[in-house]
Amino acid sequence: MSPVRWWICEEVGQLILRGNEVEELKLQACLTKSAMDPVSSVAVIDLSDNVFNSKLPNSLFNVSSLVYVDVSRSHIKGQIPSTIVRLRNLKFLICQGPIANPIKLSFPLSIDLRPYIGKLTEYLNFLSLAGNQLTGEIPASIGGLQGLKIIDLSRNNLSGRIPSSIGRCYWLEVLDLQNNNLSGVIPESLGAGSATLPWNTTPQ
Numbered sequence: 001m002s003p004v005r006w007w008i009c010e011e012v013g014q015l016i017l018r019g020n021e022v023e024e025l026k027l028q029a030c031l032t033k034s035a036m037d038p039v040s041s042v043a044v045i046d047l048s049d050n051v052f053n054s055k056l057p058n059s060l061f062n063v064s065s066l067v068y069v070d071v072s073r074s075h076i077k078g079q080i081p082s083t084i085v086r087l088r089n090l091k092f093l094i095c096q097g098p099i100a101n102p103i104k105l106s107f108p109l110s111i112d113l114r115p116y117i118g119k120l121t122e123y124l125n126f127l128s129l130a131g132n133q134l135t136g137e138i139p140a141s142i143g144g145l146q147g148l149k150i151i152d153l154s155r156n157n158l159s160g161r162i163p164s165s166i167g168r169c170y171w172l173e174v175l176d177l178q179n180n181n182l183s184g185v186i187p188e189s190l191g192a193g194s195a196t197l198p199w200n201t202t203p204q
Helices: 058-062 082-086 140-144 164-168
Strands: 014-016 032-034 044-046 068-070 092-094 126-128 150-152 157-160 174-176
Touching: 058 082, 140 164
Parallel strands: 014 044, 044 068, 068 092, 092 126, 126 150, 150 174
Antiparallel strands: none
C-alpha cells in the first residue's frame, strides 16, 4: 500500500490499520489541527503488522486522549519520541516483534524508553515489548508504573537482576520475563501486591 494521508479526521475515535502493507503514514494533519491545538478525540491507534521501515511520527504522541497504542510487528526504526510521556491517559502500550524479524530495541531502546519509563502515566495497565532485541537491565524506574497489571518483556536479551522496585506495581497480575538472560533471585517484593501472582520468569 502506498503512503496513507489523513487530512480530515478530527472526530475519529479509533484509527485501526492492522494487517495492511502501509509503508508511510502522514498523521500530522490527522492528529493535530495546528501546532498548538492537538486533536483530542482519538483514543485507539493500532498500526500493527505493517511495513513502515521508518520512525514513528512525533504527532502520534501529541494526542492526549490516547488510551491504546499498538505498533507491533511494523518494522519501526529509530526512537520513540520523548513526547510519549505526554500521554497521561495511556493504558495499553504494545510494541511486540516477531521472533524471526524483531524490532531492534534495547533498554535504551532503539525505541528508547528507559529515560521515560518511570514518567509514563501511573495509570498504564498493559506494557508489552516482547519479542524484540531488548538488551541491558530492566530499569528500576519501572516500579513507578504502579497501575500496571501486565508486564511482558519475554523473548528478549535482558540481563541482570529483576529490580525489587517492581514490587511497587501493586496491581500486577502477570509478569512474563521468559527467554531472557536474567540472573539472581525473584524479589520477595513481587508477592506483596497479590496473593495469586502468576509470573512467568526464567532467572538463571
